[in-house]
Amino acid sequence: xxxxxxxxxxxxxxxxxxxxxxxxxxxxxxxxxxxxxxxxxxxxxxxxxxxxxxxxxxxxxxxxxxxxxxxxxxxxxxxxxxxxxxxxxxxxx
Numbered sequence: 001x002x003x004x005x006x007x008x009x010x011x012x013x014x015x016x017x018x019x020x021x022x023x024x025x026x027x028x029x030x031x032x033x034x035x036x037x038x039x040x041x042x043x044x045x046x047x048x049x050x051x052x053x054x055x056x057x058x059x060x061x062x063x064x065x066x067x068x069x070x071x072x073x074x075x076x077x078x079x080x081x082x083x084x085x086x087x088x089x090x091x092x093x
Contacts, residue, residue: 007038008045 014024068076
C-alpha cells in the first residue's frame with residue numbers, strides 16, 4: 001500500500017470513528033496538518049469520482065435542446081434529436 005492509499009484509508013477510518021481529527025491523529029501518530037491535507041485530497045477525489053452527469057431536456061420544441069452538465073461545472077448545450085450522438089458526448093469524459 002503506497003502513502004496515498006494509506007492516508008486515504010486513514011481518512012475513511014477517521015470518518016467512521018466519530019472522534020475528532022486531533023484525537024484520531026494522536027492515536028494514529030499522524031500530524032494534524034498532514035491529516036488535514038489528506039482530508040482535503042479525499043474530498044477532491046470524492047468530487048471527481050462521486051460526481052454525476054445530468055442530462056436534461058429543457059424544451060419540447062421540434063429541435064430538442066439538451067444540456068450536459070459535467071461534475072466540474074462545464075455545461076454543454078446540444079440541439080439534436082439523436083440520443084446516440086448525445087450519449088457519445090457524455091462518455092467523452
